[in-house]
Amino acid sequence: MTTLAELIIVAVILLNLSLAASGSLATCIRLAAAQGVIAALLPLLAGHGVPSGTIVFCCAVILLKGAIFPWLLTRARVKANVSRDAEPVIGYPASIILCLGAFAASSWLGTRLPLPETARVAWIVPASLSTIFTGFLLLTTRGKAITQVLGYLVIENGIYIFGLALFVEQPLMVEMAILLDVFVAVFVMGITIFHISREFDHIDTAELSQLGDWYPKQSGGEK
Amino acid sequence: MLLAVVSAGILVFSAALSLSLGRDPQKASAAGAAGAVIAAIIGLIPTVKILLYPAIETISFPCSLPTGSFTLVLDPLSAIFLLPVFILTAAAALYGLDYLKPMAGKKPLGTAWAMFNLLSAAMVLVLLSADAVPFLMGWETMAAASFALVVLEHEKPQVRKAGLIYLVAGGSGALFLLFMFSLLASPSGSVAFSSFLRPTGALASAVFICAVLGFGLKAGFIPLHIWLPEAHPAAPSHVSAVMSGVMIKMGIYGLLRVLVILGAPKEWWGWLLIVIGAVSAVAGVLFALAQHDLKRLLAWSSIENVGIITMGIGLGVLGQARSIPSLAALGYGGALLHVINHAFFKGLLFMSAGSVLHAAGTAELEALGGLLKKMPFTAFFFFFGSAAACALPPLNGFTGEFLIYLGAFNNIGPSSKAALPALIVITSLAATGALAVAAFAKAGGSVFLGEPRADSAEGPHDAGTMMKVAMAALAMLCAIIGLCSPFLIKPLAAAITPLAVSYPLLDAGVNMLYVSAGALTLIALILCVWALRSALSRGLPPVRGVTWDCGYAAPTARMQYGASAFTQPLTDFFQPLLRKARSYPAIAEYFPGTASFSTEARAVFYNHLYSPAGAQIKRLAFRYTWLQHGRLQFYILYIVIALIALLVWKL
Numbered sequence: 001m002t003t004l005a006e007l008i009i010v011a012v013i014l015l016n017l018s019l020a021a022s023g024s025l026a027t028c029i030r031l032a033a034a035q036g037v038i039a040a041l042l043p044l045l046a047g048h049g050v051p052s053g054t055i056v057f058c059c060a061v062i063l064l065k066g067a068i069f070p071w072l073l074t075r076a077r078v079k080a081n082v083s084r085d086a087e088p089v090i091g092y093p094a095s096i097i098l099c100l101g102a103f104a105a106s107s108w109l110g111t112r113l114p115l116p117e118t119a120r121v122a123w124i125v126p127a128s129l130s131t132i133f134t135g136f137l138l139l140t141t142r143g144k145a146i147t148q149v150l151g152y153l154v155i156e157n158g159i160y161i162f163g164l165a166l167f168v169e170q171p172l173m174v175e176m177a178i179l180l181d182v183f184v185a186v187f188v189m190g191i192t193i194f195h196i197s198r199e200f201d202h203i204d205t206a207e208l209s210q211l212g213d214w215y216p217k218q219s220g221g222e223k
Numbered sequence: 224m225l226l227a228v229v230s231a232g233i234l235v236f237s238a239a240l241s242l243s244l245g246r247d248p249q250k251a252s253a254a255g256a257a258g259a260v261i262a263a264i265i266g267l268i269p270t271v272k273i274l275l276y277p278a279i280e281t282i283s284f285p286c287s288l289p290t291g292s293f294t295l296v297l298d299p300l301s302a303i304f305l306l307p308v309f310i311l312t313a314a315a316a317l318y319g320l321d322y323l324k325p326m327a328g329k330k331p332l333g334t335a336w337a338m339f340n341l342l343s344a345a346m347v348l349v350l351l352s353a354d355a356v357p358f359l360m361g362w363e364t365m366a367a368a369s370f371a372l373v374v375l376e377h378e379k380p381q382v383r384k385a386g387l388i389y390l391v392a393g394g395s396g397a398l399f400l401l402f403m404f405s406l407l408a409s410p411s412g413s414v415a416f417s418s419f420l421r422p423t424g425a426l427a428s429a430v431f432i433c434a435v436l437g438f439g440l441k442a443g444f445i446p447l448h449i450w451l452p453e454a455h456p457a458a459p460s461h462v463s464a465v466m467s468g469v470m471i472k473m474g475i476y477g478l479l480r481v482l483v484i485l486g487a488p489k490e491w492w493g494w495l496l497i498v499i500g501a502v503s504a505v506a507g508v509l510f511a512l513a514q515h516d517l518k519r520l521l522a523w524s525s526i527e528n529v530g531i532i533t534m535g536i537g538l539g540v541l542g543q544a545r546s547i548p549s550l551a552a553l554g555y556g557g558a559l560l561h562v563i564n565h566a567f568f569k570g571l572l573f574m575s576a577g578s579v580l581h582a583a584g585t586a587e588l589e590a591l592g593g594l595l596k597k598m599p600f601t602a603f604f605f606f607f608g609s610a611a612a613c614a615l616p617p618l619n620g621f622t623g624e625f626l627i628y629l630g631a632f633n634n635i636g637p638s639s640k641a642a643l644p645a646l647i648v649i650t651s652l653a654a655t656g657a658l659a660v661a662a663f664a665k666a667g668g669s670v671f672l673g674e675p676r677a678d679s680a681e682g683p684h685d686a687g688t689m690m691k692v693a694m695a696a697l698a699m700l701c702a703i704i705g706l707c708s709p710f711l712i713k714p715l716a717a718a719i720t721p722l723a724v725s726y727p728l729l730d731a732g733v734n735m736l737y738v739s740a741g742a743l744t745l746i747a748l749i750l751c752v753w754a755l756r757s758a759l760s761r762g763l764p765p766v767r768g769v770t771w772d773c774g775y776a777a778p779t780a781r782m783q784y785g786a787s788a789f790t791q792p793l794t795d796f797f798q799p800l801l802r803k804a805r806s807y808p809a810i811a812e813y814f815p816g817t818a819s820f821s822t823e824a825r826a827v828f829y830n831h832l833y834s835p836a837g838a839q840i841k842r843l844a845f846r847y848t849w850l851q852h853g854r855l856q857f858y859i860l861y862i863v864i865a866l867i868a869l870l871v872w873k874l
Contacts, residue, residue: 139856140857141856
């Protein structure tokens with residue numbers, strides 16, 4: 001069973017790389033969803049004698065991440081008339097290199113972190129950390145508001161895996177993460193993106209900076 | 224001890240009550256003032272008991288605070304400070320009943336009273352705390368409540384500026400205190416005062432410097448005083464009385480408490496305090512001399528008195544460091560006595576200044592005049608308080624300074640180990656005393672003597688009953704302390720025992736007997752002269768004449784000797800320090816036409832020290848504006864970098 005779990009870990013890491021490399025928004029949404037679903041399978045494989053509560057819990061997570069979130073995001077993408085491109089601030093090769101660097105750093109961190117001896121699956125801690133870093137990478141280098149939400153989702157996947165590595169017996173923290181997830185997805189995307197695109201005809205965050213309390217010099221007048 | 228805690232509880236309760244009664248200003252005021260008076264009466268019982276029968280009482284509450292414990296200790300040192308806190312807040316509450324009445328309906332009086340009582344409760348908490356956490360809680364509550372009171376009349380731009388300066392000064396002071404407490408707590412890991420290990424060497428000096436900066440910002444050491452001349456005039460007068468009379472003394476208390484914790488002081492600490500004290504006293508009274516606003520003048524005079532207290536503490540520290548028991552005991556004892564005295568006479572002065580402001584609508588010295596005939600009670604109280612502030616016997620202001628003088632004079636002999644600092648203190652005290660007489664002669668003279676100068680001074684009324692009661696109570700205390708100073712020696716000796724051996728102070732009780740005897744003789748002499756005058760003038764009709772007609776045939780009220788004219792010789796002499804903005808008319812013809820003259824007291828330290836420093840910091844900050852560009856992604860990147868740096872640092 002552990003082998004299967006390790007396969008999933010490898011898949012998660014590969015999905016991170018594909019997220020960093022993918023230029024199409026629709027693909028990004030699907031990749032993040034796939035990552036969420038296979039990560040949700042982990043608790044079913046990691047231990048023996050899975051209690052029925054965990055099965056229900058995993059099914060709920062799979063439903064949320066595999067069906068509801070992708071559907072909401074795709075709907076938002078279509079309704080807000082977003083172009084297909086992810087519009088990264090840095091190029092794709094740079095993104096991939098950063099993602100690989102993040103993975104290397106996570107591997108080093110995984111050996112250095114003083115963790116309890118609960119992690120039975122190899123590479124689970126580096127994989128979770130690199131997923132979190134990939135989420136941050138999406139957050140910081142992609143211009144669209146939807147990719148920001150995607151970034152949060154990927155970070156959440158990472159936190160979920162990290163939580164599994166440590167707290168398999170206490171799913172409370174993991175459930176909390178799911179709550180945060182739902183909050184981000186529904187609140188930020190559902191309300192904010194729709195409103196912004198209705199008011200400004202676009203959801204490019206670079207353009208939205210005009211609304212901030214800091215006015216760049218060219219806008220003149222105010223300091 | 225328990226009663227002191229109960230009184231703080233009553234203060235908080237009555238604060239909540241007056242806040243909830245905010246709709247009905249009359250009820251809110253009654254609740255606030257009644258709470259303050261009842262709390263004071265209850266709180267005075269344990270305070271006086273501890274002063275008469277010195278002991279250390281402790282109460283520990285089981286509730287645990289984050290990183291601290293709720294331990295309260297009442298010892299004679301706290302009690303010395305609690306005494307004026309309770310008396311002055313009660314008197315100020317009575318005064319405030321009448322003073323705030325015209326503001327009913329215009330200002331949220333419920334909030335004002337709640338903040339007033341919260342301020343008193345916070346001061347009680349600061350004085351009783353034996354743990355850094357409740358101490359800082361009290362300290363911050365005190366700053367917040369007094370800030371709310373300072374900006375009560377926030378529609379005036381000057382008040383808003385004062386509030387801002389006060390807020391910044393309070394915040395930076397608290398920052399130094401946080402740093403100081405963490406330094407003290409670092410060896411033992413606990414923030415209870417009793418568990419602090421006595422630091423040595425550089426650590427002790429670092430703690431002392433933090434204490435001087437943090438507590439000095441509250442006490443108003445020059446050049447940390449800039450909030451004081453702004454905030455005191457801005458606050459309602461009874462609040463100014465409390466702020467100036469007791470709140471700034473919390474800084475003095477904190478400094479003394481830290482000196483107790485630090486134990487054996489270094490010699491240069493004493494020198495530093497003496498220099499700070501001498502500069503604050505002399506510069507404070509000089510700037511008081513130059514002011515044109517009555518309350519601002521009183522605020523500067525508070526800086527002067529804090530300077531006198533600091534000089535006393537400085538002598539005490541020096542005496543401790545060089546093991547001269549008489550210097551240590553008399554320095555600390557004089558400083559503590561002056562703390563009490565200043566609370567009473569400055570409270571009295573701020574209240575009588577408030578009555579003037581209340582009645583005439585302005586505290587501008589050049590616009591007032593001739594109020595003696597219209598407000599005889601207020602005028603009497605003002606002159607009474609002024610005499611005390613000028614350290615004239617037989618009033619209380621003399622007694623504290625006398626102890627400091629005594630300590631210094633005992634140590635100027637050729638064989639003395641502290642002749643130079645003693646001489647510095649003596650000369651500074653003498654100069655301060657002389658200049659204080661000039662400043663208060665200017666203030667009292669231009670407000671109460673002569674003829675009314677402007678229309679606003681035409682129809683004033685004397686203070687309300689409650690205001691008179693409050694002022695009379697404080698004036699009585701000033702006289703009583705002036706006459707009964709020998710009885711205060713024992714409590715003072717108990718209060719200074721953690722700092723210095725107290726027998727030289729007890730020995731000084733004999734000298735205080737002479738002071739009392741001299742005071743009684745002086746009073747008898749005044750009464751004799753008064754009786755002689757009445758006997759001689761019996762049957763003679765009183766003649767009415769113009770005050771100050773200066774040899775003119777038909778003088779008008781505008782030709783009177785003005786406040787700035789009165790002090791011009793002195794302020795001109797000190798112009799390099801005072802930097803007053805002046806414009807004199809140049810008279811070139813034999814028959815000059817209309818001319819105008821103006822002089823303005825300026826905030827020298829603010830303009831020449833803080834303003835340039837602030838501008839420099841702003842310039843530096845603007846250099847890094849490229850960090851704040853409005854791009855969300857990069858803000859997230861900053862967070863990521865900070866998180867990773869923290870993670871890596873902790874590995």
